[in-house]
Structure formats: structure tokens, C-alpha cells
Amino acid sequence: MDLQQGSIKDLWKAIYNTGDLHHCFNCSTCLSGCPASHGDPPLLVRNLARKVILGLEEELLNDDTPWACVSCSKCEEMCPMDVKPFEMILAIRQWQSANDETRVPPSIVEIYKRGYTQAVGVNTDLRDKLGLPELKTITNNPEQLQFFREMLMKTPVVSANDYMFGG
Amino acid sequence: MELCLFLGCNTPAIRPDVERAIRATMPVLGIDLVDSDNYVCCPAFGAFPSTDIDSWLATSGWNLSIAEEKGCDFVVQCGSCYSSLRMGREHMMHHADKMARVNELLEPTGRTVTGKSKVRHVSEVLYKEIGPETIAGQVKKSLKGLHGIVQYPCHTLFPSEVVGFEESARAPKGMRQLVEALGATVDSYSRELQCCGGAGGFMKSTPEQAIEFAKTKFDAILDETKADFIAVSCITCLMHMENVQNTLNKRVGEERYKIPVFDYNQLLALCLGFDPKQVASICNVSRDSVLSRI
Ligand code: SF4
Ligand code: SF4
Ligand code: SF4
Ligand code: SF4
Numbered sequence: 001m002d003l004q005q006g007s008i009k010d011l012w013k014a015i016y017n018t019g020d021l022h023h024c025f026n027c028s029t030c031l032s033g034c035p036a037s038h039g040d041p042p043l044l045v046r047n048l049a050r051k052v053i054l055g056l057e058e059e060l061l062n063d064d065t066p067w068a069c070v071s072c073s074k075c076e077e078m079c080p081m082d083v084k085p086f087e088m089i090l091a092i093r094q095w096q097s098a099n100d101e102t103r104v105p106p107s108i109v110e111i112y113k114r115g116y117t118q119a120v121g122v123n124t125d126l127r128d129k130l131g132l133p134e135l136k137t138i139t140n141n142p143e144q145l146q147f148f149r150e151m152l153m154k155t156p157v158v159s160a161n162d163y164m165f166g167g
Numbered sequence: 168m169e170l171c172l173f174l175g176c177n178t179p180a181i182r183p184d185v186e187r188a189i190r191a192t193m194p195v196l197g198i199d200l201v202d203s204d205n206y207v208c209c210p211a212f213g214a215f216p217s218t219d220i221d222s223w224l225a226t227s228g229w230n231l232s233i234a235e236e237k238g239c240d241f242v243v244q245c246g247s248c249y250s251s252l253r254m255g256r257e258h259m260m261h262h263a264d265k266m267a268r269v270n271e272l273l274e275p276t277g278r279t280v281t282g283k284s285k286v287r288h289v290s291e292v293l294y295k296e297i298g299p300e301t302i303a304g305q306v307k308k309s310l311k312g313l314h315g316i317v318q319y320p321c322h323t324l325f326p327s328e329v330v331g332f333e334e335s336a337r338a339p340k341g342m343r344q345l346v347e348a349l350g351a352t353v354d355s356y357s358r359e360l361q362c363c364g365g366a367g368g369f370m371k372s373t374p375e376q377a378i379e380f381a382k383t384k385f386d387a388i389l390d391e392t393k394a395d396f397i398a399v400s401c402i403t404c405l406m407h408m409e410n411v412q413n414t415l416n417k418r419v420g421e422e423r424y425k426i427p428v429f430d431y432n433q434l435l436a437l438c439l440g441f442d443p444k445q446v447a448s449i450c451n452v453s454r455d456s457v458l459s460r461i
Binding site (some may be wrong): 033035036038039040064067068069070071072073074076077084086090093094097098104105107108111115116117118119120121122123126127130131132133135136137138141144147148150151152154155156157158 | 174176177179180181183184186187190202204205206207208210211212213214215216217218219220221222225226229247250272273275276277321322324325326327330336361362364365366367368369371372373375376377379380445448
């Protein structure tokens with residue numbers, strides 16, 4: 001994405017291209033049930049919506065608070081103007097990740113390498129003791145894992161940062 | 168009825184006794200479970216959904232193709248997995264261009280996705296498909312005399328348009344009725360619908376505040392209820408609500424927070440007569456006070 005081209009006035013199109021965003025009238029309903037609004041610094045969805053609409057590029061790039069979201073979607077439920085604030089949070093993270101590689105979450109490398117964020121299927125003794133079957137994981141299926149990786153290679157985040165996924 | 172079991176990562180890796188409880192109980196109630204071979208991470212919201220639409224939906228599409236191939240719907244316990252799969256499917260169903268792009272990405276892998284398989288939460292299957300009366304009729308060992316409180320997984324409530332199954336997401340009834348079906352008394356309290364705060368980056372980015380936030384909930388439970396146990400239906404709620412109690416005890420210097428936490432299917436398994444060693448053996452807050460009374 002070339003940020004030089006679009007004027008900052010239209011930054012919202014690069015981040016969260018939906019007309020609904022402009023219906024936000026700062027009511028703060030999205031904050032009332034938000035767990036992460038209790039953080040320090042607090043995640044203030046209302047302010048993020050403002051920053052996107054106003055096109056405050058620097059501020060948005062350096063804002064860590066979208067990553068404190070617990071994904072509970074209460075804001076999404078409560079927002080009276082259908083801004084879909086949780087989707088906006090994800091959109092801001094996507095835009096940050098695309099413009100600053102240090103934002104790319106390490107968990108996607110785990111998923112690329114073994115299919116999961118946790119080591120699934122290696123606790124065979126414990127599983128056995130509990131009477132559980134062996135899991136047919138993708139980690140243990142080289143052919144399927146290769147298919148999965150090749151698919152991901154064609155997606156923006158993996159192709160743009162392929163050095164992270166080497167080996 | 169057949170359902171395809173989507174386990175996610177945390178349950179099979181860290182809390183396989185919950186997996187055991189699900190696998191033990193559902194067939195008793197008429198739900199046959201089929202395994203999801205070669206599934207991958209749902210994807211978690213903090214992973215591909217935070218980087219770009221293609222990698223997010225391609226990963227959802229990979230998983231959905233597994234259930235479609237088996238010809239049934241998914242059943243999921245982890246709240247985040249449930250919500251992520253529902254949202255991914257919703258995006259594809261409402262945007263033909265996104266569905267087409269996902270199929271283009273899936274094509275070389277020999278997979279396709281149409282959206283014909285739905286994604287269901289285990290508590291919804293228990294509540295709507297099976298029903299509290301049927302469950303009550305199967306109980307061999309009741310929870311009579313015990314008080315519990317329920318933690319509704321927010322990921323099954325909000326946004327109700329995408330993930331919901333309750334008549335009102337603001338006054339949900341499912342978990343309460345399911346626990347009552349096992350014979351327990353379910354106490355209400357002021358912060359019943361407050362999120363546990365355990366998912367996503369809140370705990371990672373500002374742990375102090377996240378623990379304080381959880382404390383308000385636990386203080387309300389202690390002050391307002393006679394809870395002998397907490398029933399959840401999400402692996403993150405389960406692990407977080409145990410861990411936070413231990414952290415809080417260290418802070419206050421006494422064992423004030425020690426309410427056992429169970430996944431609903433674990434309680435159900437115990438009431439159906441399954442061996443606690445298999446279905447409820449892994450915990451960070453002792454469950455003896457409850458297990459000794461069932
Ligand atoms: S609830 Fe919706 S309209 Fe109100 S401030 Fe938040 S995003 Fe804007
Ligand atoms: S989804 Fe995120 S931003 Fe919205 S209320 Fe929950 S934690 Fe806050
Ligand atoms: S949401 Fe969590 S448990 Fe579920 S698959 Fe993703 S990382 Fe694993
Ligand atoms: S209470 Fe917390 S962990 Fe549980 S579903 Fe809600 S956000 Fe997820």
C-alpha cells in the first residue's frame with residue numbers, strides 16, 4: 001500500500017473502507033462493556049474511530065491499544081450506529097501489520113510451521129492415560145502441511161514477509 | 168446426529184481432560200462425533216485476522232472444507248475458535264468475491280468451500296439440540312445441594328447477529344438451564360455477564376489492569392453468591408478463571424479465591440457417571456471440594 005499517494009484525508013479508505021464508520025457520533029457506548037478499556041493505556045474504541053476518520057496516520061501507526069482487545073465483540077453488539085468496532089480493530093491491526101513488519105504477530109509463524117499456536121498432539125502419554133485417541137494433526141502430515149504452507153505463501157502477509165517463514 | 172469436532176489448540180494440548188469429557192458425553196446424548204483430520208488453528212483473532220483478509224479467510228476455508236467433506240456441521244467448545252470460524256464463514260457467505268478468492272487459494276490443495284457446513288457451539292448443541300430436560304433425564308449422580316455460577320462465553324453472545332443463539336444476548340439462559348439440569352442451584356450476581364478478560368492481548372499488554380478487572384468479578388461472586396463452583400464453556404475462560412484466582416491469592420496473601428472451575432461437559436460427564444480421573448483431572452484450583460460431594 002502506498003501511503004504517499006492517498007491524501008491523509010482518505011486514510012480511512014486504506015484502513016477501514018466502510019461508510020458506516022462515518023456514522024460514529026462519539027457516544028462511547030463501545031467503551032462501556034469493553035474489558036480492555038480498563039487497561040493502561042486504555043483501549044478506547046471511540047477514539048480509534050475518530051483517529052481513523054481524521055486520518056491521523058502517525059498516531060495510528062504507533063498506537064498499541066488495538067492489540068489489547070480481547071475480541072469479546074461487546075462493542076460490536078452495542079454500537080448503535082453499526083460501526084462494527086471489533087471489525088474496525090482488526091482492520092487497524094491489519095493496516096499496521098501491512099505498514100510495519102514489527103507488528104506482524106509471531107503466532108502466524110507458529111501456525112505456518114506446525115498448523116497451530118500450541119504443540120497439538122505431542123502429549124501422547126497423557127492422552128493415552130485419559131483414554132483419548134491419537135490425533136491426526138497436520139503437523140504429522142507432511143503432504144497436507146506443505147499444501148497449507150503453499151496456500152499461505154500466496155497471501156499478502158506471508159509473501160511480503162517471506163524471510164520470517166524460511167525453513 | 169453427526170457433528171465434526173473442532174478442538175482448536177488449547178483443549179487437546181493443555182486440557183485434554185475437557186476433550187475427554189466432550190467425547191464421553193456427547194454420544195450418550197445422541198451426538199456422534201467425527202474427527203477433523205488435518206485441521207489448523209481456527210485462525211485465532213490475534214493471528215491472521217490481524218494481518219490480512221486473504222490469509223484469514225483461506226485458513227477459515229481450509230477448516231470449513233473439512234466439515235463439508237464429512238457432510239456435517241462443526242461443533243466447537245473454545246469461544247474464540249467458534250467466533251472466528253463463524254465470522255470467517257459469514258464473510259464468505261456475504262461476499263461472493265471473498266468466497267471466490269478463498270476457493271482460488273484452496274484449489275491447488277484439493278479443497279473447496281461452499282459454506283454448507285455451519286459452525287455450532289457445544290453449549291448451543293446441548294441447550295437447543297438436546298435440551299435441558301433430556302440431559303436431566305440422563306443424570307446418574309446429581310449436583311443437588313451444590314451452588315454454582317455460570318460464565319457465559321462472550322464469544323457465543325456477541326455479536327448476536329453472527330454468533331448468537333439465545334433469545335436475548337443481554338439476558339442469556341442456556342448455561343443456567345444446563346447447569347440446573349444437573350441438579351445444582353445457580354446463583355445470580357451483578358457481574359454475571361462481565362467478560363473474564365482472559366482472551367486476546369489484554370492480559371499480555373496490561374496484566375496488572377486485567378487482573379484488577381477480573382478481581383471485580385471474583386469479589387462480586389464471593390460477596391453475592393454461595394458458589395461452590397464456576398461452570399464455563401470455553402477453554403480460555405476455564406484456564407483464565409483458574410489462573411487469576413491463584414494470582415489474586417498471592418496478592419492478598421491468603422487463600423481467599425479458591426472456587427473450582429469446570430467446563431460444562433466435565434460437570435455433565437461427572438453426572439453421567441464417568442471417572443473424574445479421566446474427565447476432570449487437570450486443574451490449577453483444587454476441585455476436591457466439589458468432587459467429594461458428587
Ligand atoms: S458505540 Fe459506535 S457510534 Fe458510539 S462511539 Fe463507539 S463506534 Fe462510535
Ligand atoms: S471486542 Fe475488543 S474493543 Fe470491543 S469491547 Fe471487546 S475488547 Fe473492547
Ligand atoms: S482460538 Fe485459540 S484455541 Fe482456538 S484454535 Fe485458535 S489459538 Fe487455538
Ligand atoms: S469470557 Fe473471555 S475468554 Fe471467555 S469467551 Fe469471553 S472473551 Fe473469551
